[in-house]
Amino acid sequence: MIRIRNLHKRFGSKMVLRGLNLEIQPGETMVIIGRSGEGKSVLLKCILSLIEPDRGEIWFNQENILALKESGRARFRQRCGMLFQGGALFDSLTIEENVGFGLRRMKNYGEERIRKIVREKLALVGLKEIEHLYPAELSGGMKKRVALARAIALDPEIILYDEPTTGVDPIMADAINELINEMNRKLPVSSIAVTHDMVSAYKIADRIALLHQGRIVEVGTPAQIKRTCNPLVRQFVTGSAHGPISLI
Amino acid sequence: MNRRIIRGLILLDKFWAPVINITEDMGRVFILLGRLLTAIFKLILQPVHLRNFYLQPILEQMVRGGVNSLPVVITTALFTGMVLAIQTGVTMESKIPGSSIFIGNIVSLSLVRELGPVLTALLVTGRVGSAMAAEIGSMKITEQIDALRTLAADPVEYLGIPRFLAMLAMLPVLTVMADVLGTMGGWMVSSLYLEISSIVYWDGVRAGVEIWDILSGLVKSLFFAAIICIFALHRGFSTQGGAVGVGRATTSAVVNASITILIVDYFLAQAFAVL
Numbered sequence: 001m002i003r004i005r006n007l008h009k010r011f012g013s014k015m016v017l018r019g020l021n022l023e024i025q026p027g028e029t030m031v032i033i034g035r036s037g038e039g040k041s042v043l044l045k046c047i048l049s050l051i052e053p054d055r056g057e058i059w060f061n062q063e064n065i066l067a068l069k070e071s072g073r074a075r076f077r078q079r080c081g082m083l084f085q086g087g088a089l090f091d092s093l094t095i096e097e098n099v100g101f102g103l104r105r106m107k108n109y110g111e112e113r114i115r116k117i118v119r120e121k122l123a124l125v126g127l128k129e130i131e132h133l134y135p136a137e138l139s140g141g142m143k144k145r146v147a148l149a150r151a152i153a154l155d156p157e158i159i160l161y162d163e164p165t166t167g168v169d170p171i172m173a174d175a176i177n178e179l180i181n182e183m184n185r186k187l188p189v190s191s192i193a194v195t196h197d198m199v200s201a202y203k204i205a206d207r208i209a210l211l212h213q214g215r216i217v218e219v220g221t222p223a224q225i226k227r228t229c230n231p232l233v234r235q236f237v238t239g240s241a242h243g244p245i246s247l248i
Numbered sequence: 249m250n251r252r253i254i255r256g257l258i259l260l261d262k263f264w265a266p267v268i269n270i271t272e273d274m275g276r277v278f279i280l281l282g283r284l285l286t287a288i289f290k291l292i293l294q295p296v297h298l299r300n301f302y303l304q305p306i307l308e309q310m311v312r313g314g315v316n317s318l319p320v321v322i323t324t325a326l327f328t329g330m331v332l333a334i335q336t337g338v339t340m341e342s343k344i345p346g347s348s349i350f351i352g353n354i355v356s357l358s359l360v361r362e363l364g365p366v367l368t369a370l371l372v373t374g375r376v377g378s379a380m381a382a383e384i385g386s387m388k389i390t391e392q393i394d395a396l397r398t399l400a401a402d403p404v405e406y407l408g409i410p411r412f413l414a415m416l417a418m419l420p421v422l423t424v425m426a427d428v429l430g431t432m433g434g435w436m437v438s439s440l441y442l443e444i445s446s447i448v449y450w451d452g453v454r455a456g457v458e459i460w461d462i463l464s465g466l467v468k469s470l471f472f473a474a475i476i477c478i479f480a481l482h483r484g485f486s487t488q489g490g491a492v493g494v495g496r497a498t499t500s501a502v503v504n505a506s507i508t509i510l511i512v513d514y515f516l517a518q519a520f521a522v523l
Binding site: 086089105 | 324387392394397398399401
């Protein structure tokens, strides 16, 4: 469904992505792991054309997204939902307006129908009667869940998660993981999540890919990743400071 | 010889690098202005879209940027008019006794042509332009701008159009308020301190200010509104690097807009003098 071919991205003198290749199958949850600063979030933003890659191809079904004009890319974005690392909820809007934002802009629905969908999506992430609140009035975990409700409000075909469990306590992190699994069971979506939280990765992934020095160095199911002999993967999953991945 | 050439080239590079940076930056400002104006033109052709998505944000921005700026503009204009009257009146009377009867003429003309539009624009730059750059800058570093794009909203249109149109609508109104209050401040000082009769003062105002003077001030305020808004938006959208970046963007927006306002004011004054 999504094929990424030879993706390159450089920021100034820093080469972030160096010919990245990856395929995500329909209905699959692909978790990309890697150290901070390896370009995991950059990859997600390249998929959504929020960042323009220097080189490479991103295919969605039979269409190369990077070959499209801005209007075509905007249409592709409408088929995706993105959970940003910090939630990225709009401060000046209420929770109801945040979750209903895309619906109001893209669907020709009446106000009552939009409010009903917002309530449904908030219920799906385990929240209710918070529609009138502003993001500043919510805890970190609630913000993440509202952001997730906003990401799924338009029933996307692809959901991108940027560090879904970062910044929340372990119990809330597990609740978010279960929520992602539940979402994948209930909705016919493909998901790409980036994280360096291995507990989360094992819990939500159908397959895990390790991003190292701008390339995917290993792809496998959680069981395969646990058993792998690849020293890079072993060092990362065991969280060891000693090994082929240097600290600098 | 070779060393001299290399040194010369290094010197030339040091001189040209800021010139190129400024030129690139100005280019980006004009591209943003072009995108905004095109979007506004398209919006005018879609009145339903304008009403559904932009009317309420425009009204909110008019209140935030315009109505809420009234106290600071009124106070500044009132005291500027008073200071102008006292300085001009005392100086004129000491040099040419009896000439202070022209004070209404001088105060009102100075305010309507120059001080009203320029002072108001500088105040609004500090109050509204800085807030605008900081707000958009914060949205940029918290990924809210990216979130807008994923939800089918062009950030330049969604955030720029209401602010731009509200500023274009409100700055001329604030300028008129500044003109009126400044002239009244001058009248208060003239009648209470300089003992010039109110009739003489207001006759001077009527004789001095023509409709063209008021119009030229309002035309200036439209240019200044565009300058304030475009620099605030540009710096906000270009913010990088966390809280420090937001601070830098805010300062840069205020400094650049203020300097540009003063430069543009000179050229507009010259153009109006020819007309």
